[in-house]
Amino acid sequence: MDVKSVEKIIDGIPENFQDMQIIAAGQKEHNKAVFHMMLNKSIFPAAENFLGRNISL
Numbered sequence: 001m002d003v004k005s006v007e008k009i010i011d012g013i014p015e016n017f018q019d020m021q022i023i024a025a026g027q028k029e030h031n032k033a034v035f036h037m038m039l040n041k042s043i044f045p046a047a048e049n050f051l052g053r054n055i056s057l
Helices: 003-011 025-051
Strands: none
Touching: 003 025
């Protein structure tokens, strides 16, 4: 999983479009933090259990 690519996608979301707020900068940072939390608390442990080895970024 390319974490940097996911972060680039989140960063690439425009904050505003045609005078409407799409997402706040703080929300982008929150989404990236939640993504990392999901990786570390759920996805990586499940994959490590399945594969029988450690996974790191």
